Amino acid sequence: MSNLEMGLNEILGRSIAQWTQGQHHVQTPITGLSLSRWEQPTEPTSYVMDASLCLIAQGQKQVMLGQEIYTYDASHFLFTAVDFPVIAQITDASPERPYLSVLLKLDPHLLAQIMLEAQISFQPSTRERKGVAVGTLTPDMLSAFIRLINLLSTPQDIAVLAPLIIKEIFYRLLISPQGERLKQIVTMGTTGHRIIRAIDWIKHQFSQPLCVEELAKRMGMSVSSFHQHFRDITSMSPLQYQKSLRLTEARRLLMTENRDISSASLQVGYESLSQFSREYKRFFGAPPSEDIKNLSLSTFSSQQ
The missing domain is CATH 1.10.10.60 (Homeodomain-like)
Known part of the structure; x- marks a missing residue:
């Protein structure tokens, strides 16, 4: 990590700490933005992780999806392009150096709009299908998150400035080395986009019996193709996803x-x-x- 990135991380950490005193989780007035603070490592915890971009200013966290483990820290971000049932654990935290993180929910419609406006090219690929990834943080992304959190001190500016900064953050994610994964999932008409629709359907109907054949037909896919692409993105079969x-x-x-x-x-x-x-x-x-x-x-x- 460069001196610039270390300095920006310290600023980001102070900003998060300012708004999380005495609290584990803070849902901010900025739509989709939440802050977290833990002063000790946690036990593995299961929950549904929203499609989101997550940064850690201090500490370390592990997220388990199926049998795969993703570890990220102050040098890396984690993004999930779809909602995943995960098991997560904070592995590095103490009262002296608490775990401090920020999460921003992803908006697939805004991501698609940015791709059109910025004329970001997209070529369908059979590689990098997984809907979750760890990437390397850049000063530009850190700076944007700092400016976004700083808006909490001037709530009158949130309505106008927050959408602009969020748009910048999404743009920087799309043009990052991990952006190809995201493009394949948010682009209309792609197989990844159809899997997102299927996941959304399962999420809202998870207590009902699931017929994979009918859902595949609803998505305009063969059963074998549906199974393969669903597992490629989520590391689970549709029935395993529903069970989770x-x-x-x-x-x-x-x-x-x-x-x-x-x-x-x-x-x-x-x-x-x-x-x-x-x-x-x-x-x-x-x-x-x-x-x-x-x-x-x-x-x-x-x-x-």
């Missing part, structure tokens, strides 16, 4: 809404409680009752 969404939502219901195991399993689409318990244990490493107990103890300990 179901189990992640069930865990949220059990942990944050105090649902009993039976009602949570029914709500996310399981008809068999024993099947739910087996798949939950396989996915999270412990049966529902034991997992929630461990999570509760972990949360209590972290607040002491």
Whole structure:
């Protein structure tokens, strides 16, 4: 990392720290922009990660998608082009040097608009299909994020200036070495764009039975092609993706809404409680009752 990048990272870290005092997560008034702060490493946590661009000013984080692990830090960004059910863990954080990060949700329509306005060329490729990647941070991207967060101090400027800076950030992502992955997914008519539509359909219907043949037909694809491209982008089959969404939502219901195991399993689409318990244990490493107990103890300990 150059001296310029180190200096910009320090400025970004101070900006994030200013707005996250005493809080783990801050949803800012700027649409799609959130800030995070943790003063100790975390246990692996499952959640659905929005299509987003994530920067770390201080610390390190691992994101597991399927069997693949993506690690990023103050020198790298992570972007996800679609919403993914992931298992994530902050691996480097302390009270003296807390983990500080910023996340900006991606807008596929704005990304496509930028490609047209900037006349960014696109050639369909069979390479780099994965919808998640780690890239190297540049001073230009760091500077744009600093200016975006600084708008929180002048809220009257947000409506006019935030969209311009966000547009700049998306442009810099598109022209980065990792931009090819993004272009293949946001460009209308591409296979990647059809997989995004399929993912969106599954997200909104995850508690319902999934017929892959019907969904492939809806997307105008053969079943074999649909399966292959879905796995290329998400590292999962459509049914595995649906199962991950179901189990992640069930865990949220059990942990944050105090649902009993039976009602949570029914709500996310399981008809068999024993099947739910087996798949939950396989996915999270412990049966529902034991997992929630461990999570509760972990949360209590972290607040002491």
